[in-house]
Amino acid sequence: MSNRFDIAVIGGGITGFTAASHAAQNGASVIHLRGADFPGGLVRNLGRVEGFPTGAGEVSGGDLALGLCEANKALGVAEVAEDATDLTQGPRGFIVSAGDERYRVRQVIAATGARLK
Secondary structure, three states: OOOEEEEEEEOOEHHHHHHHHHHHHOOOOEEEEOOOOOOEHHHHHOOOEOOOOOOOOOEOHHHHHHHHHHHHHHOOOEEEOOOOOEEEEEOOEEEEEEOOEEEEEEEEEEOOOOOOO
């Protein structure tokens, strides 16, 4: 995997998956740092999601997240199952760190979402 991308999406919730998908569909090279948790964030707690444009009608939140994960892989989104630990501005964009890796990106989408208390 290259360490240079157009866009880094930080966050493993439904918004992060959707942002990565739309960026890749529009021709950007995308790295998605989704964290080590189960994909989908809070949406995975939903037994039924209605009205999301999946073509399947109703789908569980967990299945929706896993489906988006697979669709993003097919679009060429590079997925990292680690948390982003550092973000610094570089000379031509940003440097995002996750684990022992550093990624150079032109833009960052922070979709860090929410957590239950």
